[in-house]
Amino acid sequence: MPPLAALHEALDAWFGATARDLPWRxxxxxxxxxxVSEIMLQQTPVVRVLPVWEDWLRRWPxxxxxxxxxxxxAVRQWGxxxxxxxxxxxxxxxxxxxEKHDGGVPGTYDELLELxxxxxxxxxxxxxxxxxRRETVVDTNIRRVHARxxxxxxxxxxxxxxxxxxxxxxxxxxxVGLSVRWNAAVMELGGAGLHGEGAEVR
DNA sequence: ATCCAGTCGG
DNA sequence: CCGACAGGAT
Numbered sequence: 667m668p669p670l671a672a673l674h675e676a677l678d679a680w681f682g683a684t685a686r687d688l689p690w691r692x693x694x695x696x697x698x699x700x701x702v703s704e705i706m707l708q709q710t711p712v713v714r715v716l717p718v719w720e721d722w723l724r725r726w727p728x729x730x731x732x733x734x735x736x737x738x739x740a741v742r743q744w745g746x747x748x749x750x751x752x753x754x755x756x757x758x759x760x761x762x763x764x765e766k767h768d769g770g771v772p773g774t775y776d777e778l779l780e781l782x783x784x785x786x787x788x789x790x791x792x793x794x795x796x797x798x799r800r801e802t803v804v805d806t807n808i809r810r811v812h813a814r815x816x817x818x819x820x821x822x823x824x825x826x827x828x829x830x831x832x833x834x835x836x837x838x839x840x841x842v843g844l845s846v847r848w849n850a851a852v853m854e855l856g857g858a859g860l861h862g863e864g865a866e867v868r
Numbered sequence: 869a870t871c872c873a874g875t876c877g878g
Numbered sequence: 879c880c881g882a883c884a885g886g887a888t
């Protein structure tokens with residue numbers, strides 16, 4: 667077996683055994699739920715997002731529910747997640763989804779990128795995790811893994827270069843299903859040890 | 869490069 | 879007081 671394929675299998679096995687079961691990873695979670703989680707997770711740790719995400723989806727189960735509210739309600743519901751501008755953008759995204767996509771979260775990278783508050787990371791993450799697409803997902807956790815594997819440094823460089831994106835694309839498994847789990851697995855690996863869950867990763 | 873209606877633990 | 883935190887927009 668080629669070395670890269672062996673790495674894919676090994677990390678997939680590790681992820682299957684140790685992944686946290688987060689609500690937005692449940693098979694029944696809607697694309698809207700995934701989008702909300704990704705916006706909330708921009709610069710905010712998982713543990714702080716969890717309770718707010720639960721309340722948010724209970725109150726606004728679809729983009730149309732949120733779009734019907736005043737934007738100020740979104741900021742209030744945002745609580746203490748930080749950078750409340752994201753709440754306004756999420757509300758604006760809900761409005762755009764209703765107006766331009768008939769109320770359904772779009773499934774392609776390019777369409778997602780058009781939404782307010784959705785950049786290259788979030789567009790790729792939603793396309794992959796909510797729609798099962800093969801996307802090159804690169805966030806700060808994944809960049810930590812790149813740094814350790816290919817630069818020999820603990821922390822990633824300040825800016826994300828085209829070369830690093832190319833590297834991430836080359837590492838991505840060809841199989842679609844595996845590529846989706848790979849993105850989640852590398853992300854989880856890059857964050858491992860930051861959650862105080864012990865040192866099961868060596 | 870810098871700011872974002874930022875927040876939290878060290 | 880400092881920096882990390884599933885970034886994005888200017």
